[in-house]
Amino acid sequence: QKEVEQNSGPLSVPEGAIASLNCTYSDRGSQSFFWYRQYSGKSPELIMSIYSNGDKEDGRFTAQLNKASQYVSLLIRDSQPSDSATYLCAVDNTDKLIFGTGTRLQVFP
Amino acid sequence: DGGITQSPKYLFRKEGQNVTLSCEQNLNHDAMYWYRQDPGQGLRLIYYSQIVNDFQKGDIAEGYSVSREKKESFPLTVTSAQKNPTAFYLCASSIDSIRPGSTDTQYFGPGTRLTVL
Numbered sequence: 001q002k003e004v005e006q007n008s009g010p011l012s013v014p015e016g017a018i019a020s021l022n023c024t025y026s027d028r029g030s031q032s033f034f035w036y037r038q039y040s041g042k043s044p045e046l047i048m049s050i051y052s053n054g055d056k057e058d059g060r061f062t063a064q065l066n067k068a069s070q071y072v073s074l075l076i077r078d079s080q081p082s083d084s085a086t087y088l089c090a091v092d093n094t095d096k097l098i099f100g101t102g103t104r105l106q107v108f109p
Numbered sequence: 110d111g112g113i114t115q116s117p118k119y120l121f122r123k124e125g126q127n128v129t130l131s132c133e134q135n136l137n138h139d140a141m142y143w144y145r146q147d148p149g150q151g152l153r154l155i156y157y158s159q160i161v162n163d164f165q166k167g168d169i170a171e172g173y174s175v176s177r178e179k180k181e182s183f184p185l186t187v188t189s190a191q192k193n194p195t196a197f198y199l200c201a202s203s204i205d206s207i208r209p210g211s212t213d214t215q216y217f218g219p220g221t222r223l224t225v226l
Contacts, residue, residue, distance in 0.1 A: 008149070034214060043199055043217040044152070088151065090215075095159065095206045096142070096167070097215060101151035 002027045002093050006100035013107055019076040021103050023089030026070070032092040033065055033072045038102065039085045047087075048074065079107045112136065113218035115200050120223045122187070122194070130185045130221045132200035141183035142201040142215065145169060152199065158183055159206040187223065195225045 003026045013019045021035075032051055036044035050056045050063040050072065062075040072091075076083055086102040113134045122128045132141065140159050144152040154167030158177040172191025177183055183202075187194045201215040 004151075036217075043220045046214055046216065049214055096154060096157055099144075099152040101149075 002091075002098055004089055004091050004098050004100040006087075006089055006103045008101060009104040010106045011103055013079050013105070015079060015081060015107055015109050017079050017107075019079045019083065019105055019107070021074040021076075021087050021089075021105065022071060023073065023091075023100055024071045025089075025091045025098075027091065027093060027098075028067075028070065030091045030093065033063070034090040034097070035061075035063060035072075035074045036088040036090060036099075037085045038088055044088055076105075079105075081107050081109055083107050113200060113202055113216060115198075115218040115221050117221060118219065120221055122223060122225050124225055125189045127186055127188050128223065130187065130198055130200075130223070132183045132185065132218060134181055134202045134218075136202060136204075136216070137180070138202035138204050139180070140203045140206045140213075141177070142203075143167075143173075143175065143183070143185045144199040144201065146197045146199060155185065155198075157206075193225075194223055197222050 005024045035048045037047050038044040048063040050065045056063045060077045064073045084107050086104045088102045089100040090097040116131045142157040143155040153169050155173050156175040158164035164177050174186045198221045200218040203213045203215045205213050
């Protein structure tokens with residue numbers, strides 16, 4: 001069974017700090033990786049996608065991919081209370097995505 | 110106004126009843142997906158369709174059925190055979206089916222929260 005693992009949290013960080021969210025996956029053949037943000041009671045929204053080893057930056061968000069170690073991470077700089085949500089990692093598997101259970105992030109003022 | 114719509118937002122069902130959840134998209138996407146999310150859980154794939162008149166079972170298809178008669182529509186029926194249907198149901202679509210190395214991404218509708226009374 002192909003798996004995507006995330007620490008469920010909650011991860012608590014103070015406002016202005018860097019939040020680091022991690023995800024590991026089991027299928028070495030995976031090539032596409034996604035981070036979704038899900039507010040309580042809402043549907044997931046895409047934040048970042050990454051396909052190559054290394055870092056990809058978009059505003060306050062940086063996705064990091066290391067295929068050799070089979071992990072992908074999301075860094076959120078200058079965390080804001082509005083970033084408080086559950087962050088889902090998703091990995092491609094043939095013709096669909098497999099989602100992790102998500103990490104709950106709490107940013108306190 | 111492009112996007113994915115799901116209706117209804119909230120749905121209540123009595124035990125033993127079948128109910129159908131609607132999912133419509135006007136993004137001209139070929140692929141559509143149905144997920145179920147339980148509290149504190151990730152997304153579990155129920156069914157997906159890569160093209161009209163074709164669909165595949167996901168990880169938890171038992172007790173559910175789908176149809177794909179039109180490109181823009183992918184309704185999900187929760188049958189009485191589904192033993193624990195209370196959950197948040199999410200529909201998603203992507204331009205094409207997810208393939209290794211593909212840059213296609215899935216976009217989600219707002220969801221339907223189903224409660225069995």
